[in-house]
Amino acid sequence: MRYISIEYAKPGMMLARSVYDEADRVLVGAYNELTEDFITKLAKRGFPGVYIEDELSKDIIIQETISAELxxxxxxxxxxxxxDATLDIAKAIVDQIMNSRVISLDLVDLRTFDDYTYRHSVNVAVLSTVIGSGMGMNSQELVDLCASAILHDIGKICIDKNILNKPGKLTSEEYDVIKTHARLSYDLIKEKWNISAKTKNGVLFHHENEDGSGYPLGLEKNNIHPFAKIIHVADVYDALITKRSYKKAFSLAEAIEYLMGGCDILFDRKVVETFLDYVPVYPKGITVLLSDGREAIVVENYKHSTLRPKVRLTTGEEINLSDETKNRNITIIGIQGEEIAVGEDLLQHEARRHFGKKHILVVDDMVTNLKTMQGILENDYKVSIVKSGQQALNFLERVMPDLIMMDIDMPDMDGIETVEKIQEKYGTQIPVIFLTALADEQTVQRCRKVKAKDYIVKPFKPVYVLARIVLALEE
Known part of the structure; x- marks a missing residue:
């Protein structure tokens, strides 16, 4: 079988898996032929695609991680x-995953906009369990982890849906309301004697960041419970790759880049590395676009080589991209029908919401770094570049940018000292993101002292930089 985006579905194609609605009713059963009417109705309901079976893909077996019924x-x-039911479900999920022959996530979840919150929680539970298994957790630990992941967002039932689903910019007050959901989720389960302390910790602290910038308590590194670290990665990944009624999804590859870029800042590096081993960038059955212009179906994924699977061309020929002795020059550049949010779409959306291009000042003593940042930003933002802290101070006497991207390690006056001088004169009205190769505790504490919006460790991924800029400007 293989997966196709709904816009590529055609009448006469044979469904390989049933499609369900939010009430668990079968909309179209497996092994039925698609009709024009079925395709139109699925598209209107927001289904991203379907699984079909044809001659080219009939021998591709895609194993369910958990059953559709569960x-x-x-x-x-x-x-x-x-x-109470979710606790039994957690055990069932773990049992089904552990009984699978291969613990790898290949099946694309077919969900609509309307049931996002609940299916997101189930997906996070599956992802977290797979990560936990990869990290060597025993069965009981996996059940507790899975229960924590299922319940991590349950507190959102107490939050106004108009805030949860708001397509525009959240006010600071609305964002503060959103941030209460972790504690609200914890409050709903804290008195439950049959839920372990580990599970409760995972729920309460799943938005804590490695650098202490998260919530609700601002915990750092080893003070964050391992369950919370795992759920954090699974939660962010599933949210990024999911299309909502008001936003497009990140591509799978871009979501992976975001996780990698956030290692040791937002995410635990070991958790992300385990995730990369068990969650393929290109799931089996997906149609991908190759750098030589050809299309191919993903046939098999390989641990430690998730960016280079085995693929099958439309002619039936197979290419093992992980064999770089033969196929080094061929790479995957995208997925058929994929709508990419980072870059043009997400940033144009950002620009529209802020009534024109935002102005970013980049400060770095290295010309190559300035040119790199200019290349990343110039299509979507107005960019100015200066080579020193003093030049930045001089620039601000003439122009006030919307955001400053500041290198730290500069001669004469380092980036943090420069920001201190900026704040002495202008206050904290201009948000600052530090770009640095320094990630030691002393540097982190200095960044916090000047209330930096964010800091990004070099070398960085463009996708991660762009996403963090959008977040900084949104607030």
Missing amino acids: RNYAVRSLKECNI
Whole structure:
């Protein structure tokens, strides 16, 4: 079987998997032929695609990580806020994953806009369990982890849906309301004697960051519970790759780049590395676009080589991209039908919401770094570049940018000293993101002292930089 985006579906194609609605009713059963009417209705409901079977893909077996029945039962239980049922579901999820021949996530979840919150929680539970298994957790630990992941967002039932689903910029007050969901989720389960302390910790602290910039307590590194570290990675990944009614999804590759870029800042590096081993960038059955212009279906993924799977061309010829002795010059450049959010779409959306291009000042003593940042930003932002802290101070006497990207390690006056001088004169009205190769504790503390919006460790991924800029400007 293979997966196709809904816009590539055609009448007469044979469905390989049933499609369900939010009430667990079969909309179109497996082994039925698609009709024009079915395709139109699925598209209107927001389904991103379907699985079909044809001659080219009939021998590609894509194993369900968990059954559709269990997934839909979990969604119903969450909608009903049946916390006790979710504990049994957690055990069932772990049992099904551990009984699988291969612990790898290949199946694309077919969900609509309307049931995002609940299916997101189930996906995070599956992802977290796979990560935990890869990190060597025993069965009971996996059940506790899975339960924590299922329940991590349950507190959102207490938050106004108009805030949760708001397509525009959140006010600071609305963002503060959103941030209460971790504690609200914890409050719903804290008195439950049959839920372990580990599970409760995972729920409460799943938005803590490695550098201490998260919430609700601003915990750092080893003070964050391992369950919370795992759920954090799974939660962010699933949110990034999911299309919502008001935003497009990150591409799978871009979401991976975001996780990699956030290692040791937002995410635990070991958790991200384990995630990369078990969650393929290009799931089996996906149609990808190759750098030589050809299309191919992903046939098999390889641990430690998730960016270079085995693929099958439309002619039937197979190419093992992980064999770089033969196929070094061929890479995957995209997925058929994929709408990419980072870059043009996401940043144009950002620009529209802020009524024109934002102005970013980049400060770095290295010309190559300035040119790199200019190349990343110039299509979507107005960019000015200066080579020293003093030049930055002189620039601000004439122009006030919307954001400053500041290198730290500069001669004469380092970046943090420069920001201190800026704040002495202008206050904290201009947000600052530090770009640095320094990630020691002393530097981090100095960045916090000047209330930096963010800091990004070099070398960085462009996708990660762009996403963090959008977040800084959104606030």
